Amino acid sequence: MSALLELKNLHVTVEDKPILKGIDLAIGPGEVHAIMGPNGSGKSTLAYILTGRDGYEVTDGEILYDGNDLLALAPEERAAQGVFLAFQYPVEIPGVANTTFLKEALNAVRRERGDDELDAMQFIKLVRKTVKEMGIADEMLKRAVNVGFSGGEKKRNEMLQMALLKPRLAVLDETDSGLDIDALKAVADGVNALRAADRSMLVITHYQRLLNYIVPDRVHVLARGRIQRSGGKELALELEQKGYSEFTTEAA
Amino acid sequence: MNTTVQSLMAEPPGTALPWLATLREAGRTRFTEMGLPTPRQESWKYTNLRALEQIDFGAAPPETVGIDRLPFLMPAGASEHRLVFVNGRYRADLSALDHLPEGAHLGGLAELLERRPDLIERHLGQIAEGEAQPWRALNDAMMADGLVLGLSRDARVATPIEVIYIAAADQAPLACHPRNLIVLEPGAHATLVEHHISLGETATLSNGVTEVHLKDGATLHHYKMQAEGQNAFHLNTLHARVERNAHYDTFEMSLGSQLSRNEIAVRLVGPGANCHVNGAYLMRGQQHCDTTTTIEHLAPHTSCREVFKGVLDDRARAVFQGRIVVHPGAQKADGHQLSKAMLLSDQAEIDAKPELEIYADDVKCSHGATAGELDKQALFYLRARGIPEARARSILVEAFLSETIDAISAEDLCPAFLASIADWLKTEQ
Secondary structure, three states: OOOOEEEEEEEEEEOOEEEEEEEEEEEOOOOEEEEEOOOOOOHHHHHHHHHOOOOEEEEEEEEEEOOEEHHHOOHHHHHHOOEEEEOOOOOOEEEEEHHHHHHHHHHHHHHHOOOOOOOHHHHHHHHHHHHHHHOOOOHHHHOEEOOOOOHHHHHHHHHHHHHHHOOOEEEEEOOOOOOOHHHHHHHHHHHHHOOEOOEEEEEEEOOOOHHHHOOOOEEEEEEOOEEEEEEOOHHHHHHHHHOOHHHHOOOO | OOHHHHHHOOOOOOOOOHHHHHHHHHHHHHHHHHOOOOOOOHHHOOOOOHHHHOOOOEEOOOOOOOOOOOOOOOOOOOOOEEEEEEOOEEOHHHOEEOOOOOOEEEEEHHHHHHHOHHHHHOOOOOOOOOOOOHHHHHHHHHOOOOEEEEEOOOOEOOOOEEEEEEEEOOOOOEEEOOEEEEEEOOOOEEEEEEEEEEEOOOOEEEEEEEEEEEOOOOEEEEEEEEEOOOOEEEEEEEEEEEOOOOEEEEEEEEOOOOEEEEEEEEEEOOOOOEEEEEEEEEEOOOOEEEEEEEEEEOOOOOEEEEEEEEEEOOOOEEEEEEEEEEOOOOOOOEEEEEEEEEEOOOOOEEEEEEEEEEOOOOOEEEEEEEEEOOOHHHHHHHHHOOOOHHHHHHHHHHHHHHHHHHOOOOHHHHHHHHHHHHHHHHOOO
């Protein structure tokens, strides 16, 4: 089976500084891959280059999504084609109600995918059902997007968006950061409920503990802008014991 | 006297009322002395009237202009009292003044001067303090008509009063000088909605003056939409006197005119008097929008909230000059002022000058002014969820301004204000 996402010799600079220095990675449909690495290794850069944020320049290599050039697409086009980023720091947007935002996003994506837009009633029905399934309080829908949300609520709001937008590739950027263990479990449950044969995931994390709950098919160690090692889920446990030191020095 | 001044003062309307003749003569003398303001004057440092000076404005012709469609802001049935002014003159044929409560005077100034000059004489020209600035002086000299709203003690007008001002020049540029007078006796209550538009491609100058007098415990909600065309010059001077426990609540949205200046002076003269002076503006192209406010606390326990938010694109420019003065003895005064501008282009400009002058020692006052771009992180967040860039920008602009509109107490009016933002964003060049 051909890969859903393929990174080939990907080089990325930020403000002329090389961050990613030749990444090769292939994720098949339905697979969950974890990228682990120390701070400053380029993990978030990888998340942003996949979703099209400004300020990241590809100097060499390519990204194929479903066999096509992903880098040619605007962020909203990538979203419509099923690329989703669960943000490390979900952005607060005062003055925009969460429901309004969710409806705008869902209908924009449906429009691009050739589906009918949902009217207000259909949307409310769908969103109520989804929050109920995910154990999210209705009240979170009425508030402004992420404004005054706790760390856990913000991450659950990301999961809610993922559940509604039904991506084919979900990139989870440090989803565990800032969460206590209960919130972490709740968010991981949300992610696991969304695992599907037609949905691939790239889980980016510094710590192994998230991978106790979201068990990956493959684990890659990203350090100094390259994938230093790949392996099965047991690699995560090994890293937990040994740390990243063997990958962070040039001699390694 | 330079030619501009002469053209602005062409054909002054005559009057048989000696007190009015005196007011007009004083205005004429003062305007002739001062001429048009120039950037050399501190209060006009950021607003240049050069473009206006190059136009010879004539007085509005007395013949009636046909109006096809009246641009009401309130939904049908939500307002029982509608007044229309064309080139500053009241048009009874286009207006409806049904179901006025007992003790309410509502109508055109010219007509009331004929019928009840005594009512007008008591108040006209009495509310502003100090020497008139040039535009007010010119209005004193040239006023021909305008809105009069008088409410007796405890009178309440249940639905908002909607007033439409249409500037319509045909061949030659024209100027009008509407003069509005609003006097609410103790405990009276009203909501007033103004909509200013212009028709046609010829330059118009609207130099309005509004005097508001709110006596003890009276409340006036006063909302205004300025959506005149690109050839319009809109100058507006408002003086409000707010007495004990009275409440003056004003919001104005400015979208139109090539040059507009709103000068608002509120005097909180009685204990417990309070005001909300809010606004929003959306400007593009080479539009210029000036908001200059002075709020004076002259009694203890007076309070004001002032928030102006604006969005500027292209080479548009906004000026915000906000002064809060707390006079000696106005203890426990509570004054807060905020100016926030969002710049959508590198060439857009905001000049903000907040000023606090405090002469009492037990007060709570604050002010702030910010200017910034659209939040890039928020923009990316929305786009990453599939929302196209243009729509994402609109959502963020609407969100930025919606806070000011949420404060409008006339709920029937909010959709029109929100729609005007959406329309503005849709016609983005």
